[in-house]
Amino acid sequence: SQELEQSPQSLIVQEGKNLTINCTSSKTLYGLYWYKQKYGEGLIFLMMLQKGGEEKSHEKITAKLDEKKQQSSLHITASQPSHAGIYLCGAEGSSGTYKYIFGTGTRLKVLA
Amino acid sequence: NAGVMQNPRHLVRRRGQEARLRCSPMKGHSHVYWYRQLPEEGLKFMVYLQKENIIDESGMPKERFSAEFPKEGPSILRIQQVVRGDSAAYFCASSTTGQSQPQHFGDGTRLSIL
Numbered sequence: 001s002q003e004l005e006q007s008p009q010s011l012i013v014q015e016g017k018n019l020t021i022n023c024t025s026s027k028t029l030y031g032l033y034w035y036k037q038k039y040g041e042g043l044i045f046l047m048m049l050q051k052g053g054e055e056k057s058h059e060k061i062t063a064k065l066d067e068k069k070q071q072s073s074l075h076i077t078a079s080q081p082s083h084a085g086i087y088l089c090g091a092e093g094s095s096g097t098y099k100y101i102f103g104t105g106t107r108l109k110v111l112a
Numbered sequence: 113n114a115g116v117m118q119n120p121r122h123l124v125r126r127r128g129q130e131a132r133l134r135c136s137p138m139k140g141h142s143h144v145y146w147y148r149q150l151p152e153e154g155l156k157f158m159v160y161l162q163k164e165n166i167i168d169e170s171g172m173p174k175e176r177f178s179a180e181f182p183k184e185g186p187s188i189l190r191i192q193q194v195v196r197g198d199s200a201a202y203f204c205a206s207s208t209t210g211q212s213q214p215q216h217f218g219d220g221t222r223l224s225i226l
Contacts (some may be wrong), residue, residue: 042219
């Protein structure tokens with residue numbers, strides 16, 4: 001079965017610093033979704049990547065999909081305390097499937 | 113609020129009781145998914161439903177768990193005769209179609225079993 005591994009598992013950065021979170025799949029990636037979860041709350045959809053080499057940005061967050069490496073990265077520029085939370089990557093198991101497989105998450109803390 | 117609505121947010125049950133979790137999808141979404149998040153574990157798929165149909169329940173335990181999405185009203189995840197191991201956060205998500213569209217999640221129901 002497919003697995004998603006996220007790294008690092010946790011991250012503490014000073015406000016204003018850049019950071020990168022990686023998500024590596026054990027199998028081919030057909031669709032990759034990034035979510036943010038605050039403790040005790042639901043998942044907020046951030047971005048969807050579907051094609052190799054695709055890159056999307058929203059405000060200070062950029063996500064890329066490297067199909068060959070079966071990997072996606074999430075980059076935050078000039079981090080702020082509001083970026084703190086758990087970042088989860090989710091993937092479709094095979095082309096078009098609805099059964100998302102999730103990584104165990106990266107806990108981000110931003111120090112003011 | 114046009115988002116996915118789940119209730120209750122917190123539910124406490126004693127062993128052997130029944131738990132009913134409700135989910136109203138986003139407006140315009142007809143596909144509903146349930147996931148379970150155990151402490152210190154990732155989200156795991158449980159079941160996928162469309163109106164009046166269960167499409168895939170392969171992630172749901174064979175006993176005590178059931179799900180429905182009636183023609184009218186919210187989707188219901190039902191757990192009978194709850195045990196301590198059922199304690200978890202249960203999330204509902206919805207989407208416009210069943211493939212290659214982002215699923216939007218509710219805030220979850222935190223189930224605690226005494």
